[in-house]
Amino acid sequence: MQRINVDVVLGLVVLACALVAVVIWIPNDTGSGIVESVRGRYSIGDALAPTVAFAILGLAGAALLIESRRKKPTGQLSSRNLAFIGFMLLIYLAAILVMRWTGPALASIAAEGSYRELRDTLPWKYLGYVAGGTLMVSVMVSLVERQFTGKALLIGVLASLLMAMFYDLPFDDLLLPPNGDV
Amino acid sequence: MDYVLLGIQAVFNGPPMFSILGVGVPAALVMLFLGLLTGIAVGATPGLAGPMAMAVSLPILISIFGVRPEALLPVFGFLIGIMKGATVGGAVPAILFNTPGTPDAFMTTLDGYPMTRRGMPMRALKVAHISSVSGDTVSDIVLFVCAPFLAVLVERFLDLPEKTSLIILSLSFIAAVMGSSVGKGLISISLGMIAALVATGEEFHPRLTLGVDEISRGFPLVAAVLGVLILGEIFKSFEDLWRGPAVEVDTIEPEHRDKDGLMRGDIRRIAPHIARSSAIGTVIGALPGVGSTLAATLGYTFGASAHRRRKTSEQKDFGEGAPEGIAATEAANSAVSGANLIPVLSLGIPGNAAAVFLILAADSIGGFNPGPAVFNFTRPAVNPELVVAFGIFTLMAVGNFLNWTIGGVFMRSMGIMARVPIRYLLPVVLLVTMTAIYVQETSFVSLWIAFGFGILGYLFRRLDISVLPFVIAFILTGSLERTARQAFSASGGDPLFLFQSWTSITFLALAVVSVAVLGRRDGPGASKKARVEKS
Known part of the structure; x- marks a missing residue:
């Protein structure tokens, strides 16, 4: 099977985007961290949901890379x-x-x-x-x-x-x- | 029982639209009737679909009826009418011109068009109508029984962590079963979540906006949903039309027959196929994200297998113009529509595009939040949301009655719609969608946001990524984050708050299993293609 196809490229792109977002974008563009502590009470911060969403995106990219080893790409983008x-x-x-x-x-x-x-x-x-x-x-x-x-x-x-x-x-x-x- | 009566009263004693001989005609019934006719016409037009009509009509409906609780039932009436009409209308061009009006009517062409070629178009249309409305009716009855029951169970037994896990399970399941691969399903889900998270949150700083003021209040729901669902489809279809060879409607004259219509014994022949496919469609429809195309494919496949075993020598095989083939397909794809509302009304989780627009309408008007809280049978106080829910059930029942009675006549007169050239329709639908977005948001920014999401929808379609998980994630992410925050706070900041009960753990385990197991198989789209190629 062709080593580089549209699914491999898509998988790599979303994986890279997810990494950049988790490491750079989210910490710099959210008002609070993953978990916040105010007067001893813990609450979920604004960064948690985006981090989870981008983590799923990264997982999706990895899954697509694995899938592309055994399946032909079904989409095309020229x-x-x-x-x-x-x-x-x-x-x-x-x-x-x-x-x-x-x-x-x-x-x-x-x-x-x-x-x-x-x-x-x-x-x-x-x-x-x-x-x-x-x-x-x-x-x-x-x-x-x-x-x-x-x-x-x-x-x-x-x-x-x-x-x-x-x-x-x-x-x-x-x-x-x-x-x-x- | 009181709420059933209140729901019926809300429809029949609601604000009148006009009077006939001094008797007021309720707006909800008038809108249901108009929606049904619109839906049949739209379904009968290749290139258009029920969600497009719903998208375009929503701002008009809101403008007519306003954003007050009395507007809910007339608006829902029109949208439900479109939903029901489009499932029936899709069979018309499939049977008459070998062109499916809606994607799930593809299998109808396999037997419908050969019947037309043999001079039996009216017989094929009548079989399609009976099967489609039967499937829809069965599915609605299951909805009426199951949705309240399921919602009460959810409210009684599920606390905040379990509800959070249930939403995670729904999203995982949708990612796993929709589209061509689990990786692409997860891409769609995660991008929908990311889009929904922009500029929301609890802090003063609007998150993930990159400092762009225009999106500091987030992406408007209407612009995002219409962009991905409608503009993306228009762009893709337009490019196919532009680059591809001209596809003309087949105009070969069929054989002439003096008598065309249902024949003696037709109902008896198709009844088992209707029953089987209705059951298949209802089960498939109750699962969020699994579409009517898969139901039609399964209904057809099981129907073909049963038909091969039982048919007599003079009966046609599936694929050669068997009425049973039409019945198996139409009952299955129509049975999806009612059952699709089970997860919306009982859990607040939309399962298809039509359900998305019902949620959009509820969100725009206010006073009705689909979800388990709707089915709160409080006493002695009256729960207005529950009255609306039973009003919706009443509208669906009346819609089925209209479909049984006048729907068939109107459907059989809609063959003309398949001859409207799609090259003229698509640009006009683009303009109508832009206008619908603008009149609701009154800002060019929303048009640009819609265009951006339209490009995303186009890229999804080119890369064979399903758009519906994106839309469902976009809608559900707000409640997922809210419920998770509340559950975390209620647990006293326990990082393992989702693992405190066996129910929640089971939901999470099922989420992992659905992605791991269902993800190993080809998606519904792929399996459908394979089966179509085989047949």
Whole structure:
């Protein structure tokens, strides 16, 4: 059997992470130790549970290393998968930026008040959400269809608009993105 | 008995949603009905699943009904309706288009689709419906009987150390049986624990935050759970769709038959398979973390073995379009759903994704904390949580009645859902999930946290690590740490506080045994693959 496979790498990585966390991270990022003594009474400190959790993680890594000696790996993670995640991150980031800034940017150009004053009025309260949602949906549909089409754009616009109306029209107290942040 | 009546009254005399001829229609029943229809439609749509619908609808439900005790039963009604509907709906595309609507309906394709090809789609759908609802009903009855009994036993006989050990046993068992290996199960459990421990604790310093202010109050439950369960699945499915060949729904026209529907003797033929698979599904469902896919596989395997011995020469074999094959699968996978609530209601330990969303709803609304304390039959004071519990049982019983009566008709009209292209659905579901998270948390930070957990969920799926142990550990870690702290203090700081009673020692020994013994075997996923390949 191949000596280095994805399960061996995963086992080594989690084992190393567990060691670093128990030795460095937990002691420096918790407010109390494993067990605390206050006026003679002992109580469990904030560090115990994380130490146990990371110990289990280390155990899991060791178990995976042992298992990998007799079993073929069942998962796969390639550079193409990581590239895909990078790509999704870009789409998500772009959609959130458009959601966050479309309304305020247009308000600064076309309106007298600030976006904060307008965010509960039409069409301002939908602008960012529909723009960002359309971008995300239409780009993802276009990726799968391997071409950008009017249909993808239409699906994006309709989905975002319907979703905005679905959440906003019946419920006064729900805030669509970005209206809870501005 | 008083509480049973109070539970029924809470449902039928609850706040009305609207009036018909001056008679108020209770909101809980209306929501149950709507949830059931939604669940059947979602189950019938490949690529969607009950938990996705539950995730998306939860913030809307909370917005409609608010966070007050009266909201509990209508919200639970809708979620229970989805849970029940999705188990029935999953068989529709499996039978009509050879595409399982839900993962546990895979085995249904083996006999359902050949029946459709032979011109008997309605017969196959009716067999699936009867079997599915029968399994669900049997499982619910076991839940109604066992959950209160188990909870009373737990409250009477288990003290803090034993409860701590019981949670450890549950987590160990889930790590051992879910996924492809015990090492990966433990990775999932430990990462769930670590995520739950961030910024919690009793000291002023928010632990494990690395000084990041945005997470100084911990990871929001909704963002974390939806990220791992829903976004991770969307990312993986989307990549498969993007890179893989286009998979179209099979549109080959079946043979035409003038008369299609249940035939004389069908019920008698499938009844033993329904009974056997219902028992298998109920037992599997009562164990936290062991999913409906394993139940369906076992039900099918045992059913095939029995069928080989007893079938007549004119009856089809399993895999060639035998109604018994559909019955064996559907009864087993549906029998899981009711029994899955036994550990939630009696111990507070969620056993599947649907149970996770019931806990999320209870956590968001307040006034109901699933666990053994719910079944405290206090007198003369009335325990409102117990009334809610029996209200849930009432809703489940009414849900079964609706499933028996109108569920079949609605299910058979849902074939159209399998033709909705998944390449359009996935991006829309991503947007809907993001919106659902935002309207509940009203912060972009929660969207980024959800995305981070979505990446984790994606990596888990690529590395063949089960995500459900992560979610269950994320939910249980708070109570595990709290109970352990209390037990330690109560023991006067005894470091061996978990080894003071034989019950606790037994639980801990079982935890070690489950990891050591069950970990040596291939996980349910692996065994399922092996069996599917064989069949």
